[in-house]
Amino acid sequence: MTQRCKFAAGNWKMFGTSADLSHVDAIAQAARDLAGIVTVLCLPATLLSRAADSGLALGGQDCHTASQGAHTGDTAATMLADAGASYVIVGHSERRSDHGEKDADIAAKAQAAWAAGLTAIICIGETRKDYEAGRTLDVLRTQISGSVPQGATPQNTVIAYEPVWAIGTGLTPTSEEIQTTHAEVRDMLASHTGDGADLSVLYGGSVKAANAAEIFALPDVDGGLVGGASLKAADFIPIMKALAAS
Numbered sequence: 044m045t046q047r048c049k050f051a052a053g054n055w056k057m058f059g060t061s062a063d064l065s066h067v068d069a070i071a072q073a074a075r076d077l078a079g080i081v082t083v084l085c086l087p088a089t090l091l092s093r094a095a096d097s098g099l100a101l102g103g104q105d106c107h108t109a110s111q112g113a114h115t116g117d118t119a120a121t122m123l124a125d126a127g128a129s130y131v132i133v134g135h136s137e138r139r140s141d142h143g144e145k146d147a148d149i150a151a152k153a154q155a156a157w158a159a160g161l162t163a164i165i166c167i168g169e170t171r172k173d174y175e176a177g178r179t180l181d182v183l184r185t186q187i188s189g190s191v192p193q194g195a196t197p198q199n200t201v202i203a204y205e206p207v208w209a210i211g212t213g214l215t216p217t218s219e220e221i222q223t224t225h226a227e228v229r230d231m232l233a234s235h236t237g238d239g240a241d242l243s244v245l246y247g248g249s250v251k252a253a254n255a256a257e258i259f260a261l262p263d264v265d266g267g268l269v270g271g272a273s274l275k276a277a278d279f280i281p282i283m284k285a286l287a288a289s
């Protein structure tokens with residue numbers, strides 16, 4: 044029996060101050076009224092404890108591999124958990140490109156997340172160059188084998204397939220491409236790790252209200268990781284509703 048869940052996950056990136064907490068509350072209210080989906084907001088670390096009373100599932104956007112130590116400016120998974128998070132994104136393409144994170148770093152971060160009791164949302168995705176060269180599946184296979192640790196289960200891990208060229212650009216693969224890639228990712232996960240076939244696999248990259256229903260209707264898509272369109276309740280709630288209706 045499958046353990047896949049439908050996730051509406053928002054990634055606020057480096058946006059949001061206390062003035063934006065009203066959006067968290069509105070999203071939390073909508074989440075209470077929608078059955079069958081898990082809504083998660085991955086907030087800036089500075090907002091996590093401020094949003095903890097919302098009742099919404101919260102996530103961080105990155106964590107260190109260590110549980111504490113002399114690492115100025117970094118945040119441990121244990122600290123995210125202490126601040127109210129139950130999820131953390133690891134391996135987002137912006138971390139891979141801005142901070143040179145490699146698959147082995149991401150696997151270690153996922154294990155640190157697990158040790159702190161967090162569910163790791165592990166991101167994978169090809170660049171435009173790889174997409175155009177027809178290397179998408181090779182890239183994803185390498186990323187899965189390097190960044191998804193053995194021991195990944197539906198309880199401790201969610202996968203987000205995010206083509207780098209679709210993030211924040213308004214571009215998306217075709218629905219056929221998304222479905223084909225997700226089905227391949229699921230096969231790769233199944234051969235990589237014991238419970239891999241049951242992991243939830245989210246699509247990310249320019250999801251918005253206008254395309255959410257079509258993307259979420261695809262059989263191997265278990266929801267979305269949403270950046271820009273998760274910042275405002277008025278943009279994100281229709282996406283949550285599209286997922287609940289899928």
Ligand code: PEP
Binds near residue numbers: 272
């Ligand atoms: C993201 O940041 O993970 C993302 C998918 O961004 P956007 O929805 O803005 O493309």
